[in-house]
Amino acid sequence: MTGRDGGADLSPLGNTPVVILVRPQLADNIGAVARAMANGGLYHLRLVAPRDGWPQEKAWRNSSGADRLLDAAAVFPSVAEAVADLHHVFATCPRPRHIVKPVLTARGAAAELRMICARDLRAGLLFGPERAGLDNDDMARADALVRFPLNPAFMSLNLAQAVMVMAYEWWTAADQTVPRTLMTNETRVATKGELDNLLLHLVDQLDACGFLRNKPKRPGMVRNIRHLFERGEVTQQELRTLHGVVTELAIGRRQRGRLEKDGEE
């Protein structure tokens, strides 16, 4: 649309919801919206009566490379025309209105959008103008309102931030990443047996240097050391390093010839 050729290679994968900005005011925000959409895998942008016309250079400058979303953005004179080819429309609405309408959380909306799109129906998400939000006629065209659970003491949400939350929820609704893992690179998580070898090595050296010479206390002391090392995942590589640490500390002691005297430190 503006003849640009830069930006990331953003090609829609499958059927994804359309983001519809209704009477957006600031081109900066439209650019930031495109960036947030790309972050969450939303590719289709529609603009209803942008206040300052379209295209606007500022949008491209603020999109951090999400140019192709802006290049492909379609402009409509009214919400009715922007949603005419869609099967489902959700409208973001931060504030309660005096209307009868289903209300979804962002997460609930994302889950429903995934189901709608999986059925090959076309879905759209309406976002209102920066200051006023959507008007009542806009919202009457929506299947449901989307209201983000956020701090009621501070509801002023930037337009691109609102799109970010929905784009993020859209993406995570289909994401299988486990909530916690251990990045180990070329090594791997150590087994209990491998950890035991380190503890045997350590206890052996602690016996040699006299640290465990109090016989009645020895079992408890060994157990306390074990408790510490069993607490989290250790990698094979880290165990090798710790074996080296124990060996070198023990050799150092012997070389300094202070084996017996320093045993209690």
Added chain:
Amino acid sequence: MTGRDGGADLSPLGNTPVVILVRPQLADNIGAVARAMANGGLYHLRLVAPRDGWPQEKAWRNSSGADRLLDAAAVFPSVAEAVADLHHVFATCPRPRHIVKPVLTARGAAAELRMICARDLRAGLLFGPERAGLDNDDMARADALVRFPLNPAFMSLNLAQAVMVMAYEWWTAADQTVPRTLMTNETRVATKGELDNLLLHLVDQLDACGFLRNKPKRPGMVRNIRHLFERGEVTQQELRTLHGVVTELAIGRRQRGRLEKDGEE
């Protein structure tokens, strides 16, 4: 810190994680971060060596009223000093690094932060500079990395957007909003019996106008109408409106004196 007196009344509720911006470059972004923090109920901001010094007027101009977070922001010369009084530190890290470290999703991190804070331990979230992100020494001080599941084809995430995602997850981790509800205002969801009354009224009028005069097809036609009306929740108020619609359409027909002829339309 700047003598301002405006902005929203943002008082921390309970123990909440500290957001630590490491070597942030743009004051605009610091302001946008404060706004995003307030949206998600995060109140404590620390800055490590902000590039252009602190305070910066631009931050306040871009915070949309989250002034008090900026007023209370503490500045530290190093990450070590910024985290010294904390018990747990998570570091956001969009890209894989060659280190051995637990990796959390944003949602996983939020759940763990809730548990940490509930135990009255102090937690912090590190966010790196706009361009380079955190360096390896910064990350070595973290318990775990946080990596948002987002579109791998477009990972360029604005600093305030990254904070928004974490603040949003922090808030929703303790939020009980049901994913879908029906906002009914002063009316309420109709019962099956109330819906039945409407359908009896409608079928009665459809019998009267001849729409259901085909006896073999009548049960199926009535059932199809019922299928449509049973599909979603209807309110008492909407049922009253529909009763009125049916009555007025029927009266209109009679008044036009075309009762029999138009029965099939």
